Structure formats: structure tokens, C-alpha cells
Amino acid sequence: MMRPFLRYLLSGVSIWVIVDYTTAFNPDMARWVQHMPDIWLFYLGYPLIFAYLIYVRDWKDRRLFGAMLVLAFIIEVIFSNNSLLYTFPILLVMNPVAVAIYSLVTFIPKWFTENEITRNRKAVIILVVVWVIVSILNYVTNINAS
Numbered sequence: 279m280m281r282p283f284l285r286y287l288l289s290g291v292s293i294w295v296i297v298d299y300t301t302a303f304n305p306d307m308a309r310w311v312q313h314m315p316d317i318w319l320f321y322l323g324y325p326l327i328f329a330y331l332i333y334v335r336d337w338k339d340r341r342l343f344g345a346m347l348v349l350a351f352i353i354e355v356i357f358s359n360n361s362l363l364y365t366f367p368i369l370l371v372m373n374p375v376a377v378a379i380y381s382l383v384t385f386i387p388k389w390f391t392e393n394e395i396t397r398n399r400k401a402v403i404i405l406v407v408v409w410v411i412v413s414i415l416n417y418v419t420n421i422n423a424s
Contacts, residue, residue, distance in 0.1 A: 282391050283333040290325025290387040297383055300413035306420055320353065328384055342384065350380040378408040 298321070303310035310317075331337040331345060354360040354376060362372040382405040389395050395402055 283329045286329040286332060286387050286391045287325050289390050290328065290383065291321050293383050293387055294321045294324060297379065297409060301379060301409065301416055304413060304417050304420065324349065324353075324383065325387065328388075332388060339385070342388075343381075346380050346384045347377070350376060375408060375412060378405055379412065381405055382409055 298317070299310055327349070328342065328345070331342060337345070354363055360376075362368050363376055381401075385398075386395075386402060386405065389398050389402065
């Protein structure tokens, strides 16, 4: 059996790649590739930080949620300059959406690693539904912009 740290890391990286591509770049593969290899710092770094916090430091969900909010702010506002998260009134919608997306990439790998997907199925369903809606809206927006 794979160690929990490594299992979280691998599932976290996989989910990050899929979620980020579908919510930020889809269907523009060329734009996504332009961000290589720098974007892999996020894809590897974020799950690595949380694998460390969960399986080395033994942080529980409340502390992980706080760390998730801090890292989401750093990634989205400082590095990505995502103005949707700080422009009124759209921020009223986009901040909860961002929290849902970051919860998905943070907690679903944890629940998968710890075989708790079924126990957390309501949260999983909500997070996946938000992700699918954002992915579809992103796709439609990007396809119409081309």
C-alpha cells in the first residue's frame, strides 16, 4: 500500500492539473502550455505543502482550511491577480466559488487518501458540482472569445 503522504501528493497533483486546466484554461491548450514549466510549481507545491501539513504536522481540518484560505489568497490575488476576487460586486459570488474550488483540490485528495469519500459524499458532490459549473462557464466564455 502506498504511504498516505505519497498518495495524497499524487492524487493532489492529478486533481490540481485537471481542475486548473478546466477552470482556467479550457479549451486553450496553447495558453496553458505557455505557462509551463512555471505552473508546475503550483501543481506540485500546493499538494506537497498540504501533504506535509496533514501527514507530517498532523494538522486537522480546521487548521487546513485556514492554510487553504491563505494559500488561495496568495495564489489568486498576489500571483494571478484575479480581479474577480476583489472587485465589487462580483467578489460576492466569486469568493465562495474560489473557496469551493480550493476546498476541492485540498480536501478531496485527503478524503481519497483516507478512504473517506463516502463519509463526505455531500461535500464531495457540492464541490464537484461547483467545479463542473465553473468549468462549463469557463469553456463557453473562452470558446466565445475566440
